[in-house]
Each structure stands twice: as structure tokens, then as C-alpha cells.
Amino acid sequence: MKTPVTRQVSDYEPIVGKDEVKSIIELAERVKGAKVIHVNATPYGGGVAEILKSIIPLAQSVGLNAKWQVLQANSDFFIITKKLHNALQGDTSIELTKDMQDTYLKVNSLNAELLDLDGDVVMIHDPQPLPLINYRKSGKWVWRCHIDTSSPNEQVWSFLKYFVEKYDALVFSRETYVPYDVRGVKIFIRYPSIDPLSNKNKPLRQTEILEILEKFGLDPDRPIIGQVARFDPWKNPLGVIDVYRKVKEKIPDIQLTLIGSFAHDDPEGVDWYNKTVNYAKKFRDIYVLTNLDGVGDVEVNAFQRSFNVALQLSIREGFGLAVTEALWKGIPVVATRVGGIPLQVIDGVTGFLVDTLDEAAERIVLLIRRQWLARELGQAGMEHVRRNFLITKDLKDYLRIHIELVGG
Amino acid sequence: MQISDLLLTRPSIRWDDQLLLALNILGGKHTPYRVVVIDEKSRIKGVISGRRILEVLLGRRGEALRVKKGIKGILKEPVSLFLDEARNIFPENSTPKTILQYMAENNIGYVLIVDDNGMFKGVIDEISILNKLKNKVFSLKVKDIMKHPLVTVSPENTLFEAANLMVDFRIRRVCVIENDIMVGILTVTDILNHILIKEKYLELLIYDVDVKEVLNDKVENVMSTDVISVDPENDLGEAVDKIVKYNVSCLPVSIKRRLLGVLCRIDMVTSLVKIKGASDILNMMHG
Numbered sequence: 034m035k036t037p038v039t040r041q042v043s044d045y046e047p048i049v050g051k052d053e054v055k056s057i058i059e060l061a062e063r064v065k066g067a068k069v070i071h072v073n074a075t076p077y078g079g080g081v082a083e084i085l086k087s088i089i090p091l092a093q094s095v096g097l098n099a100k101w102q103v104l105q106a107n108s109d110f111f112i113i114t115k116k117l118h119n120a121l122q123g124d125t126s127i128e129l130t131k132d133m134q135d136t137y138l139k140v141n142s143l144n145a146e147l148l149d150l151d152g153d154v155v156m157i158h159d160p161q162p163l164p165l166i167n168y169r170k171s172g173k174w175v176w177r178c179h180i181d182t183s184s185p186n187e188q189v190w191s192f193l194k195y196f197v198e199k200y201d202a203l204v205f206s207r208e209t210y211v212p213y214d215v216r217g218v219k220i221f222i223r224y225p226s227i228d229p230l231s232n233k234n235k236p237l238r239q240t241e242i243l244e245i246l247e248k249f250g251l252d253p254d255r256p257i258i259g260q261v262a263r264f265d266p267w268k269n270p271l272g273v274i275d276v277y278r279k280v281k282e283k284i285p286d287i288q289l290t291l292i293g294s295f296a297h298d299d300p301e302g303v304d305w306y307n308k309t310v311n312y313a314k315k316f317r318d319i320y321v322l323t324n325l326d327g328v329g330d331v332e333v334n335a336f337q338r339s340f341n342v343a344l345q346l347s348i349r350e351g352f353g354l355a356v357t358e359a360l361w362k363g364i365p366v367v368a369t370r371v372g373g374i375p376l377q378v379i380d381g382v383t384g385f386l387v388d389t390l391d392e393a394a395e396r397i398v399l400l401i402r403r404q405w406l407a408r409e410l411g412q413a414g415m416e417h418v419r420r421n422f423l424i425t426k427d428l429k430d431y432l433r434i435h436i437e438l439v440g441g
Numbered sequence: 442m443q444i445s446d447l448l449l450t451r452p453s454i455r456w457d458d459q460l461l462l463a464l465n466i467l468g469g470k471h472t473p474y475r476v477v478v479i480d481e482k483s484r485i486k487g488v489i490s491g492r493r494i495l496e497v498l499l500g501r502r503g504e505a506l507r508v509k510k511g512i513k514g515i516l517k518e519p520v521s522l523f524l525d526e527a528r529n530i531f532p533e534n535s536t537p538k539t540i541l542q543y544m545a546e547n548n549i550g551y552v553l554i555v556d557d558n559g560m561f562k563g564v565i566d567e568i569s570i571l572n573k574l575k576n577k578v579f580s581l582k583v584k585d586i587m588k589h590p591l592v593t594v595s596p597e598n599t600l601f602e603a604a605n606l607m608v609d610f611r612i613r614r615v616c617v618i619e620n621d622i623m624v625g626i627l628t629v630t631d632i633l634n635h636i637l638i639k640e641k642y643l644e645l646l647i648y649d650v651d652v653k654e655v656l657n658d659k660v661e662n663v664m665s666t667d668v669i670s671v672d673p674e675n676d677l678g679e680a681v682d683k684i685v686k687y688n689v690s691c692l693p694v695s696i697k698r699r700l701l702g703v704l705c706r707i708d709m710v711t712s713l714v715k716i717k718g719a720s721d722i723l724n725m726m727h728g
Contacts, residue, residue, distance in 0.1 A: 050559075052480060056456075056521070063522075201504075208611070209548065216609040219501060224528055375546035382539050386546070420530040420555070430526050437522075439505050 040087075040230055041094045042428070048229050049425045057425060060432040061095035063440040068098040068172075070152035074114065074161035076103050078296025078324070079263060080225060080354040081158050081179055084427065087228035091428050097435075102148045104162050104298075110140040112300045114161040117193070120186035121160060121178075122267065122349045129189050141165050153439045156431075157200075161298060166199045173438040177204040179225065180351045181372050182212050201438060206352045206373055221434055224376065225352045226427035227361055227418070232330035234361055237338060245335035249328075251288055251320060253339065256401050259290035260344040261333055261355040264305035264323075268293075269346045269369075271312050272390055276346065278316060279394035284401055287318065290336055294324040333358075340364050341407060342400045345378075346393060347371055357422050360384070360414030365407050367396045377422070383414035442537050442727055447570065448554060448563035453477040456486040456521040460497065463520050467491040468633030471688060473566075474613060477553065478524045483560045485553055487524030491629040496608050497523060498636065498652050499601075512652060530555055533562050537726075538719045540565050545714035550707045567706035568685070573726035575685050577678045579713065584673035586712045587694045587702030593618045596625065596661030601653050603660050604632050616693050616700050617664050623693055623700045625664030632656065635663050670695045671704060677713070680704055 046054050069092060073081050085101050092099035113133045120127040145168035155174045157165060166174055176197060182190075182205070190212060197203065197212075202219040205211050211220055227234055246253045258277065262268035270291055277289040291309060295302045306323065313319040322328045328336075337343060343359035343366045350372030357377055359366050366384035368374045378384040385396040400407040454462055456478045466476050467490070475490040496502040497515060503523060506515050529552045531540060540552055544567075551566035593616045594603045603615055607629055617625035639655050670693045671680045680692055684706055691705040713722050 052482070052484065056480075056486070060521070211611065219496075219504075220611070222525075370546070375543075379539055379543055380546075381542075382535075416532070420532075420559075421528050426526045426528075433522060433524075433526075437503050437505060440522075441505070441509055 039090055042091055042425075044230060045423075045425050048419070049423060053425055057429055057432070058095060060429060060436065061097065064432060064435045065096040066098060067154065067435060067439055068100070068152040069154045069156065069435060070100045070102055070150060071156045071158065072102045072104065072148065072150070072162045072165060073158035074104045074106075074111070074298035075296040078294040078299065080352065082296070083227075083231075083233070083354060084225060084424075085158075087231050087424050088428060088431065091424065092431070095428075095432075100149065100152070102150075104140075104144050105147055106140045106144070106161075108300050109136060111161075111298045113137050115299060115301055117160045117189060118180060119267075120189035121180055121182050121193070123181075123184045123186065125186050127186055127189060129192055134192065138164055142168070154435050160193060163193060163196045166196050169199075173201040174199075175202045175204060175434065175438070176200045178210065179206060181207075181210055181349055183209045185212060202434065204434070207376075210351075219437075221430070223427070223430045224373070224422060225354055225357075226422050226424045227354060227357045228424040229361060233334050234358060235334065237331070237335055241331075242335040242338050245332050246339055249320060249322060249326075249332075251290065251339070255286040255288055256284060256341045257288045257290060257336075257339050258342045258344060258397055258401075259292060259336060259340050260346065261292045261337060261358070262345070262347070263296065263299055264293045264302050264309055265299065266301070266305065267347055267349045269348050270305065270309040272346050273344055274309070274312055274316065274319065276344070276390050276393045276397065277319065279391065280397050280401075281316070281318075283394075283398045287401070288320065289318065290320045290322060290340075292322050292328055292333055292336055294328070334362075337364060338362050341404075342367055342397050344393070344397070345369065345374060346387075346390070347374070350374055353377065357418055360411075361418045363408075363411035363415045365400055365410035365414060367393050367400070369393075377414075377417065379413075379417065381410075383410055383417050442573075442723060444533055444535060444537060444540070444554060444565070447537055447540070447565045447573070449566065449569050451477060451564045453479045453561060454520060456480055456524070457519045459517050460494070460520050460523060461516040463489050464494050464498075464516065464633060465637065467494055468630065468637040470630070470634060472630070474630070474690065475551070477561060477564065478520055479561050485527040485530060485555060485559070485561045486521060487527045488553070489520055489524045491633055492608065492611070492613060493523055493525070494633060495604055495629055499604055499608060500652070501605075501608050527553060529553060532557070538723055541570065541710075541714050541719045541722060544570075544707075545711045545719070548707060548711050567710045570710050570722075570726070571681050571685055571706060574678075574681050574713070574722070576682065577725055579677045579717070581677040581712070581716060582673065583671050583675045583677060583680050583694055583704055584702070586677060586708055587673065587704045588708060589702050591616060591700060591703060593700070594627065594660055595619060596659060596664070598660045599656060600627075600632055600635060600658050600660060600663060601656035603627055604629075604656055607632075614691055616703070617660055618700060622698045623668060623670070623695055624698075625661070625666045626668050626693065627660055627664040628690070631663050631665070668693060670698075672696065673701055677709065681709060684709070
């Protein structure tokens, strides 16, 4: 992946302060020139691609030779890796057959030939490229697991664990995600982050937001709620529509947007998009939009800024960067109590945590009717993200991992 | 109740201080498990825990630096290289209820409090909360909250083996068992303290330190034998009182010294808030 340096770390000074930028530069000095290769499964769609899009140019701007490599594979492979993903998140119904294992290993073996894996640090993201460790030529290898692996499918985990234990270090998003039987490997706990200057999060003019809403047929004068997430059963898009129906009984002019992108590592995406569209057809004022409709980063940014309330009604969630993005824009979030969401949505402070769809509907109605409350929670959410979840912290975390492994 | 009623002043060190200073603080008896790292303007840069120092000393962290500079060299490196980036930061105008809920929802043992300018004001941790919950009855039994499974060692194990076990299992303490009977408890702090005692003049040593050698002593020579434990049938209130009175981070749960589980401070706070609700717990803290 080509990621030209578009931003310098100094660009973040107005947001995080001069001293924070100085400390990044000081840490980077210790690993200046180090070749750091990140490998993941998709160039767009989902939180990992989002982070890499920002962290690679930033790392380059402080003197690292950072590269982003994307796995080359066909849909058969991604059908298998989506099953692996689901199994790691706890789907016990999945069984990994010998054929599936062979395909998974073969594609990784072919990619070992195609990709540049010769770095001082090789950072492998999520399970798709995990077996590349078998082809290690040099350097220190780190597996960055972005998903909730606190209660994985045992059969699948015992297969993957063989590769996991070959890594020099593992990075998880939460302490509870560390599988109980991983021993003897360095483990880092690191929260993901968002880039406040990316197209998805940068400030937009009100006129830009209005133009985008009108382009997609939404009425900016009526309340809008929405969820930004892949079309995936774990993200519960049909549940979001059920909540919307309940809200519409109380607030008839409400509109719902469901926004997702088709990442090429997610073969279930099309099926779930179709299911969502078919279900949404039964009701008025629902807009199901994707990258194929022309919804890019700036459009997602505009939609999120237009929300009266952002939703994240996931059943399982690694961290939930879409929550971070909404909070950063001063939008209160109503979300389920799963994964990394409670680190971000503090009940009654930055949004509301809910256990049922009825509860979600009640909270949304409350926030739409009491705009002062929505503003207050939104403001608190933005400050919470500023203090805890911006990419400059993530960059420092990565630099420290590099220093520990290869620095001087 | 205000945030200021819960705020604890904890030791902090500068981010350019040497790792050795962190070891000296965290290896002291009755010191907190972690220290906050700040910059010259008192802004929080991160946190470093006893287990992190232990990991570094065991060669389980800071590998590249260890190869280049040895353990002595690493201990002279700035603490900023090893800290955990500051997270769980809250403004001082947060409410105690917010903090309680956040800690319980996320099973997090501490939050860092800053003022409007981002200056470090203090820490709220499990002890801040449990201190305010002394002499209460919760109508919750210890056995309903205690944790399994347990990581244990024998008195014959070496400190090096016990230390590696603590790092592997990401825990701060192990119970010491002999013939199915609990005979002691060993903490990360005990091990760091032992290193400091053995290597009193660590920074003056000409040759590098062999940590395996330093930790070659048997667990039985370093463990605490006066273990404060709690009965599984006890009310949680009795456990809280013991934790506060004896200033320990965790209580073994046992009957006639047969170990059944452990009850840690964070489990107490999390369970109380989840079962009773943050508002009820705050009312009890007032009373």
C-alpha cells in the first residue's frame, strides 16, 4: 500500500500540545530508520485499515521506514478467515476442516513470496495473515489482535495458538482479551485510537455537511440517528432498525442512516447488506449507504456530525472505533455494554450504555427531546476522547514497542 | 461526596527519571503497586507498575536494550521508555459516581485525575473506595465473589520461578502451598524488595547483575507467612475491613488454611458496584 506522507507529527500540536509532539520525536529518535512493516487483510473498511492509514505516514514523518502490506487473496480465503474471526469472537458452532486449514495456510504461503516481510519489526494485524510468521526471515514479529479473544472457540484457537506462540510479542486491546493459555510471550495492552486530522474526523464546514446530507436525500431539518459499522451479524444492523421503529413511534419525523463499507476481507458483507436493505424497505426514512454509493471518509464524517445520536448496538465488539469517532465529533452515543465500548461510553456522561433494544430506544428519545443533555454528553465525550484515544498516544505506544524490540 | 474526598496523593516520578528510581519506589514496603509518571509541568505521561519492572529485570521486556546495555544499562534508561501510556484520565469535575461506574464496567483498578490544564491531581483507586466502605455489611458472601483458578507455588520454588509465573499469568501475587495447606503469600513487591536488599548498591556495581542468581533464593525465605485470609462464608464487609486494616491488595479465601480462592480489591469494587449499583454504594460511602 502506498501511503505518501501527508501529515507531519507537528500538525497535531494544536490538538495535543507542543510537549506531546516533542515526546513523540524523542521516542522516535531511538528507532530512527528502523524498517517497520505492517501487514493486514484489507486496504479499506474497518478499524484496522483506518488506523494504518494514519499511523504509517505519521511513523514515516518521525523517521521510521514504515511500510503497509496488504494480503493478496481470493474470496475463498476470506470466507475462511471470516469464520476464524467469528470463532475467535466466541462462535462455537464453527468447525475448521482440514481443507479450510490447507487453504488458509496455502494463501499465506503464497503471500510470503509476494510481500516484503524483511523488516526490523513486522507487525501482523488480526488472524488473516497470522501464519506468515512461518516465513520469518528477520526481525522481531508482533501480532496485533484487534478482536475480542476473551472466550474463543477452542478448536479454532488451538489451531491458531500454534502460530501465535511463535511471535516475539502480542498486542491486545484489553487485558480481558488475552487468552488464558498464552504463556511466555511478551504481551502489551494498547487501546486503539482515531486520527483527529483524517478526512473521517477533521472539522467540516456546516455547508459541506448540508450539501452531503442533501446529496443523499436526508432532510437536515429533521432528527437523524445512525450507526456506522460493517454489515455483519455482530454489529446487529437489524436490531438497529428495530430500535429505530420504536423511536419513530415517539418521534415520527426521525430518520435513520446505516453506513458501512464493503471491505474485501469480509465476504459476509454483501449478504448482510442485502438482509439489511430488505428489512429496511419495510419502513420509511431509512438510508442504507455504502462506499459503493459514494460514501467515503468525508461523507461518513459529515453523516456522523449530523447525527442527533450515534448508535453502536453491537453484540460483540473489539473496541468500537466508530464510537470514538462519534464522540470526538461531540455526538452522544447510545451503545451496548460490550467489548471496548464501556471504556468510551460512560453511562450518563458521554452517552448511555444499554442492555436491551427497548432501553436503547428510550435513551435515544430522551436525547432527541432534551437537546441540552445531548450537547452536554457530546461535549464530555469529545474531551474523553481527547484525553484518552487520539492517535498520538497510539504512535507513542507503537514506538515504545519498537524500542523494546529493536531500539537503542 | 466530591472527587476530592476520594483522591489519593500517590508518588509520582518524572518521565526522564531513571528506571532505577521506579524500582526503588515500587520495591519499598507498603508502597503502591504503580507510580504515575509526569513531565516537568506535572502533566501525566503514563504509569509504571511493579510487574513491568519485574518483566524488565527478568529480560521479558526491553529485550533490545538489555542486549545492548545489560540490566544495569536498562536501569539507567529513562522510565519513559517502559511506561504504559496514560489512559483512564478523568477531569477533576467528574462525579464519584462516574468514576465508580467506569472502574466497575471496565474492571479497572485506578483512574488518573487531572485539572483543566491537564495537571496531575491524584489517583482514585480501589483503596480510595474501600477506605470509605469500612464497617459495613453488604449481605454478599465472599464465596460468591472470589476468583478461581489459582496460581500457586511451593515454598521450595525459587523466586525466579515464581517471578516468571507472575509475569506469565499477569498477576501480582501467588499463594504458597505445601501439602495442600497455604503457608504463605508472595507478591511482586516482595520480589522487587528482595532484589533491592540483595543489590543494595546496584547502581555502583561494576559488573552486570545476574537476576537469576539474585532470585535464586527459595520462596519460603521471602514470602509473608502471616497471611491475612478470609472465610468463604464471611460477609464481604469483613473482607473489606481486613483489606483496609492490613493494607493488602488481595485476600486468600480459605478454610483451615486450605486455599479455595482469592478475593482482590478490584473484584470487591466491581462486584459491589455491579450488584448494588453505584448510587447505593455511594450512599454507603457517605454513611
